[in-house]
Amino acid sequence: MKNHRGTCELCQREGVRLTEHHLIPKEEGGTFLETVMLCPPCHRQIHNLYTNREIALRLGSIERLRDDDKIRKFLKWIRKQPATAGVKMKKSNERRRKKR
Numbered sequence: 001m002k003n004h005r006g007t008c009e010l011c012q013r014e015g016v017r018l019t020e021h022h023l024i025p026k027e028e029g030g031t032f033l034e035t036v037m038l039c040p041p042c043h044r045q046i047h048n049l050y051t052n053r054e055i056a057l058r059l060g061s062i063e064r065l066r067d068d069d070k071i072r073k074f075l076k077w078i079r080k081q082p083a084t085a086g087v088k089m090k091k092s093n094e095r096r097r098k099k100r
């Protein structure tokens with residue numbers, strides 16, 4: 001998979017790595033239908049929450065995905081996350097100290 005960056009069509013964060021999501025999953029006949037570019041967390045979340053059948057039946061557009069309750073909660077959270085995922089560790093414990 002290519003490693004290009006851009007804006008996720010679901011959470012709208014910029015500078016994220018993008019993966020291709022089939023609005024109608026390939027398993028449900030969407031091989032040649034529209035795709036959207038999503039960041040890995042959004043993409044993973046969609047497939048964690050829904051089966052391919054559910055996606056095909058009622059979540060076959062980016063608007064419907066955004067409108068879904070569970071996704072909305074997730075989006076609220078993900079939008080606060082930095083674009084470069086996986087930055088949990090701080091380099092050092094720098095603190096400014098004032099002289100007394």
Ligand SMILES: [Zn+2]
Nearest residue numbers: 008011039042
């Ligand atoms: Zn995203």
Ligand SMILES: [Zn+2]
Nearest residue numbers: 020021022043
């Ligand atoms: Zn997908």
